[in-house]
Amino acid sequence: MDTRDESTMVSAEQSSLLDPSMCSAAGDTTTSNSSVLNTEASHPLKVYLRVRPFSKSELTNNESQECVTTENAEIVSLRAPKDSSTMKNCERGIGQSVHKFTFTRIFGEDTTQADFFEGTVKDLVVSFANGQNGLVFNYGVTNAGKTFTIQGTPKDGGILPRSLDVVFDHIRGRQYVKMNLKPYLGNDVMKLDPAQVKQEEAMKGSLFSSLKEDGMKTVVSSNKLLSLTACEDSPSDQGVTDQNQFSAWVSFFEIYNEYVYDLLDQFPTSKNQKRPALKICDDQLGTSYVKDLKWFNITSTEEACKILQIGNKNRSLASTKMNQQSSRSHSIFTIRLLKLGPGDDPSVLGVSEMSLCDLAGSERCNKTQTVGDRLKEAGNINNSLLILGKCIAALKQSQNPKKASYVPFRESKLTRLFQPFFCGKGKACMIVNINQCASTYDETLHVMKFSAVAKQVVQTIQPRNFDFINPRIVGKDGKIITEIDANLSMEDLLSEDEDEEMDISVASAEDLLRKIEELKEKLMSERQNKLLLEMQIRKEMGEAMYQQMVQLDETWSKRFEDYRETTEEQLEGRLEMYRKAIKNHAHRQAMEELEEDYVTLEEFQAEQEKVEERDRRIEELEIALGLHKQSGDIESGTDSTSGALEALTKRCQDKEKIIIGLKVQIQNIKDEADLNGRRLTEENDMLKQHLKIKEQEIRGLQNLAERAIQLEASVTELQVQLDESKKRVSSVAIGEPKPKKGLFSSIKNTMTGTPKKSKGVEKIEETTGLARKKPLLRK
Numbered sequence: 001m002d003t004r005d006e007s008t009m010v011s012a013e014q015s016s017l018l019d020p021s022m023c024s025a026a027g028d029t030t031t032s033n034s035s036v037l038n039t040e041a042s043h044p045l046k047v048y049l050r051v052r053p054f055s056k057s058e059l060t061n062n063e064s065q066e067c068v069t070t071e072n073a074e075i076v077s078l079r080a081p082k083d084s085s086t087m088k089n090c091e092r093g094i095g096q097s098v099h100k101f102t103f104t105r106i107f108g109e110d111t112t113q114a115d116f117f118e119g120t121v122k123d124l125v126v127s128f129a130n131g132q133n134g135l136v137f138n139y140g141v142t143n144a145g146k147t148f149t150i151q152g153t154p155k156d157g158g159i160l161p162r163s164l165d166v167v168f169d170h171i172r173g174r175q176y177v178k179m180n181l182k183p184y185l186g187n188d189v190m191k192l193d194p195a196q197v198k199q200e201e202a203m204k205g206s207l208f209s210s211l212k213e214d215g216m217k218t219v220v221s222s223n224k225l226l227s228l229t230a231c232e233d234s235p236s237d238q239g240v241t242d243q244n245q246f247s248a249w250v251s252f253f254e255i256y257n258e259y260v261y262d263l264l265d266q267f268p269t270s271k272n273q274k275r276p277a278l279k280i281c282d283d284q285l286g287t288s289y290v291k292d293l294k295w296f297n298i299t300s301t302e303e304a305c306k307i308l309q310i311g312n313k314n315r316s317l318a319s320t321k322m323n324q325q326s327s328r329s330h331s332i333f334t335i336r337l338l339k340l341g342p343g344d345d346p347s348v349l350g351v352s353e354m355s356l357c358d359l360a361g362s363e364r365c366n367k368t369q370t371v372g373d374r375l376k377e378a379g380n381i382n383n384s385l386l387i388l389g390k391c392i393a394a395l396k397q398s399q400n401p402k403k404a405s406y407v408p409f410r411e412s413k414l415t416r417l418f419q420p421f422f423c424g425k426g427k428a429c430m431i432v433n434i435n436q437c438a439s440t441y442d443e444t445l446h447v448m449k450f451s452a453v454a455k456q457v458v459q460t461i462q463p464r465n466f467d468f469i470n471p472r473i474v475g476k477d478g479k480i481i482t483e484i485d486a487n488l489s490m491e492d493l494l495s496e497d498e499d500e501e502m503d504i505s506v507a508s509a510e511d512l513l514r515k516i517e518e519l520k521e522k523l524m525s526e527r528q529n530k531l532l533l534e535m536q537i538r539k540e541m542g543e544a545m546y547q548q549m550v551q552l553d554e555t556w557s558k559r560f561e562d563y564r565e566t567t568e569e570q571l572e573g574r575l576e577m578y579r580k581a582i583k584n585h586a587h588r589q590a591m592e593e594l595e596e597d598y599v600t601l602e603e604f605q606a607e608q609e610k611v612e613e614r615d616r617r618i619e620e621l622e623i624a625l626g627l628h629k630q631s632g633d634i635e636s637g638t639d640s641t642s643g644a645l646e647a648l649t650k651r652c653q654d655k656e657k658i659i660i661g662l663k664v665q666i667q668n669i670k671d672e673a674d675l676n677g678r679r680l681t682e683e684n685d686m687l688k689q690h691l692k693i694k695e696q697e698i699r700g701l702q703n704l705a706e707r708a709i710q711l712e713a714s715v716t717e718l719q720v721q722l723d724e725s726k727k728r729v730s731s732v733a734i735g736e737p738k739p740k741k742g743l744f745s746s747i748k749n750t751m752t753g754t755p756k757k758s759k760g761v762e763k764i765e766e767t768t769g770l771a772r773k774k775p776l777l778r779k
Contacts, residue, residue, distance in 0.1 A: 045428055046104045047455040048120045052145040052435045053109035063437040075102055078445060081438040101448045113152055117162045124427050125163045128354040129170040133426025135355050140433035141443040142361030149433055150358045160356050164301040171246035176340050179297050183249050183336045186287030188472045189348045204296055211306055243342040249295045250304055252311035255413050256329035263311035264294050280413055288416050330414055331358045351471045387412040392454045395422060399458055406544040424460050604673045611666055
């Protein structure tokens, strides 16, 4: 048993709840009507880890990459593989590649079912047999071995059949054989009349008759896990232990797409019929229960396993890429144990409940390749698991009085049913199943982070026994039966009217007025309390919404920054691409313009010589013009000297303008010549490079020519040897009367060339000659 810290003695009403901040946040208003003082116990939620071994196909696909390493019995480390998203984020500087997690206990690949049961839920089952409520739920990714852990196989049962073995070993010889006391609502018991008892027996027989004889054999452990001495009642019941009786009832239902379905109900035969969905309600004490859920009385583990098999046939399963029989719903198998007094018509001393929940696997749709209905199922599964994680995180945060927050139990049907256990009305135990495959590392890491938060949740639990809450006995109409008289019949009990009206005629007017005033004061007090409670709830809701808005703002800010950086990188890449394109376009345009204005060096020199010749001609004409003017002036006399000078001056100015224009053109031509010279220099460099390449090619051809000469020499030598061999053959063949036409004769005819060749033979020789030359060139 786990160690508990002793605290102060408080009332049973207070001990059934968690801290005030946590319970007010959870909305739990359950109180206990027992005045017995008990001791509270606070301890962290027990979280166990079980590692599934590799299958043959996983080893073949190289799934074993040492992602999971068990350091000791409580610490496990995870190392991200190369292709995982965690490693990619780590390379970008986000997060880390190695994580370590601590658990209550870690069970490796070689753990047997018996060892796992002994080390995990055995103590919880013993507490359940002694009157304490319990919850066991397993969590993990798809194909991690959750259903195997809960149910096991026909030859090796899981924790469910082994827990039933413990319970029936504890109540052996003290079972109540009748079915007239049946669980009702959350914690009450309904007393059935003979007709209802027969109906219950008929329903049980019909349920078992639907099971084929070749079905799954029930599993009963050969070694009993618990002796009777280890399962004794509480000290207050030791005196009447042998006289008390017990009655065990079970139910089996699933939560599929946020709808509750009874797995023990008759499954629709046609596709058009839909299964009736059940509702989750709260009784007067605030305990959640499934309305109209069927309960069946069991007397052995075999009967419970048959019921489990029937429910599994009705369970929602589907095939995905990661698991051929993937659970698409959360299934909950519940056992209720009624502790009854002695006798044939016993009183109900207490009711305890234990639920074993097989959660559907968390998954990513791109890994399982889910579409259509499978995609919708995966969304609902992940949503309910997300709300479960939010509830556990809120419970952890609520442990700090300064950071009390709202716990969203009612956002999901799964968490609504788990609420009593997390609020101190029973022990809870979490089992985490993982596989070591590298392809599911990211999902496994998410599961481990969730379990790390769950392990930090501290439960404040009252060591509850059967005397903690006295259950109420109700009739078939739901009315409470306060006292049972053996002389009265069931019809008389059910026909009694408990709501008798009060006779107010005997009270005085003053008493009535005083009573009215008292009721007014109580009403005002209740209104004030309700207003204060509403203000507190509104404040908590506002703070929770503010925290959510802050978190959303931070999340979207980070996303915006990441998107901005990515967009900037993309725009810079596009801008650089555009710059390169513009640069290449400008280069091509410049090259085209240069090609249009290109003038060779010879043309430039010819034009330059023409310009020089024109300049010389202009100078000669100017000299001749000057001499002619001088002679005209001498003949005309001195009167016309001034006019002639003016005309000459004007002509000289015009000539100077023409000369300046010609000089500008010459300068432009020179600039073009310089540019053309630079181009020619570049072309010369390019030609030199081409010349070097051609020289290398010539050298290679020379080498090939030398090689060809060598080959020709070798061919010549071979020809000489062939001639010598022919001579020897001809000398040998002289004495023969008639030579035979064979290989040597054809060789001789071929070498001498005397016989005429046909066209086909010439073509064959040409082709063979080409075929011979080609390998020579290649060498």
